[in-house]
Amino acid sequence: MFSWAHFNILLNYLTDIIDILLVTYVVYKVIMIIRGTKAVQLAKGILVIVAVWFLSSFFGLRTLEWITNKAITYGLLAVIIIFQPELRRALEQLGRGRFFSRGVLVEEQHKDAIEAIVKASSYMAKRRIGALMSIERNTGLNDYIETGIPLNAHLTSQLLINVFIPNTPLHDGAVIIRGSEVVAAACYLPLSESPFISKELGTRHRAAMGVSEVTDSVTVVVSEETGGISVTKNGELFRDISEERLRELLQSELLTDANSSSLWNWRGKHNG
Numbered sequence: 001m002f003s004w005a006h007f008n009i010l011l012n013y014l015t016d017i018i019d020i021l022l023v024t025y026v027v028y029k030v031i032m033i034i035r036g037t038k039a040v041q042l043a044k045g046i047l048v049i050v051a052v053w054f055l056s057s058f059f060g061l062r063t064l065e066w067i068t069n070k071a072i073t074y075g076l077l078a079v080i081i082i083f084q085p086e087l088r089r090a091l092e093q094l095g096r097g098r099f100f101s102r103g104v105l106v107e108e109q110h111k112d113a114i115e116a117i118v119k120a121s122s123y124m125a126k127r128r129i130g131a132l133m134s135i136e137r138n139t140g141l142n143d144y145i146e147t148g149i150p151l152n153a154h155l156t157s158q159l160l161i162n163v164f165i166p167n168t169p170l171h172d173g174a175v176i177i178r179g180s181e182v183v184a185a186a187c188y189l190p191l192s193e194s195p196f197i198s199k200e201l202g203t204r205h206r207a208a209m210g211v212s213e214v215t216d217s218v219t220v221v222v223s224e225e226t227g228g229i230s231v232t233k234n235g236e237l238f239r240d241i242s243e244e245r246l247r248e249l250l251q252s253e254l255l256t257d258a259n260s261s262s263l264w265n266w267r268g269k270h271n272g
Contacts (some may be wrong), residue, residue, distance in 0.1 A: 046079070109180040113155050114250045117177070120160035121222055121229050122243045130224030131164040132174040132204045134189065135254070139215035141183075145176050148187030155180050164222075174207060174219075190214060197237070208232040218253050220246070 053068035055061075117133060124131050134141065149170060153159060155177060163170045163185050173186035192209035208219040212232040221230040228240045231249060241249070 046075070049075070110254045111251075113177065113180045114247060114254060116155050116157040116160065117220060117250060118243060118247045119157035121220055121246060123157065123161055124164060124222045125227045125229050128224055128227040129161075129164050129166065129222065130171075130204060131160070131222040132189070132207060132219070133160065133221075134174050134176050134187075134208070134211055134217050134219040135250075136176060136178045136183075137216045137218065137253075139217065141176050141178075141211075141215060141217060144174070144187050144189055144211065145184045148173060148176065148184035150184050151182045152184075153182045155182050174211075189219075192235075194235075201237075205230060205232075205237065209235065209237055212236070218250065 049068055049071055053065060053072060056065040056068060117135075121131065121133075123129075134144075159182060160175065162168070163175055163182075165171060170185040174189050175185045176183050176187050189207035190210040190213075191203065191206045192213055194209060194213075197206060197209060202223075202225070204221050204223070208221045208230070209232050211217055211219055213235045216234070219232045221232070222228075223230065229243075229246055230237060230239045231241055231246065232238070233253070238249075
């Protein structure tokens, strides 16, 4: 027979499940915020300290345990100081009501953004206007956004073209795109130190490779010397991509996850 005692037990179980799910989701959102930032490396360092403390305690290494215990005790203030940009960003998102948002844009917005990027790339390639456009995906690009000039403007091909016109204030550096928005221009991206990059490629291509090695972004490069369009992703460089190939690639990466791997198997054909 079902009694109030059973009801209370069931209610406690449900409360625990909801509590665990909420904490898990909050932790997930925090991880998504710090991904692609320097905080990732700092978080790894903290995990190493905690692991050393646990092992020293387990094996009875008293001196090492005392040192790590003090580091953890006084490390809270240091963590607040070190993670200040990420904490500020999280609080800003919470205030804007974005912290618990899905972060997935409507497919139509992606389609419009893709067409704008393809159209602008084609226009600049024909006129040999150098360009560097990095499209944010799951890994945050906030560290690089903060090095540039904030725009927060609706993405259009005209805007992209105008940004990269030579001798204008914003043409140096990269444009960072988030969904259907140009977040910032004149951004500095990390240069790749890979020895396998062709010597004939310049700073734009090295920057595109560099950001693809540390994030999951898709970066489009238009060469000022040759007018060729290149794309980088996951540390791979694909050169001399046609307008149609560029469109198909961006669609496969940004529109659906189902086709996410279909066009990146070009190594033998397009990785020159």
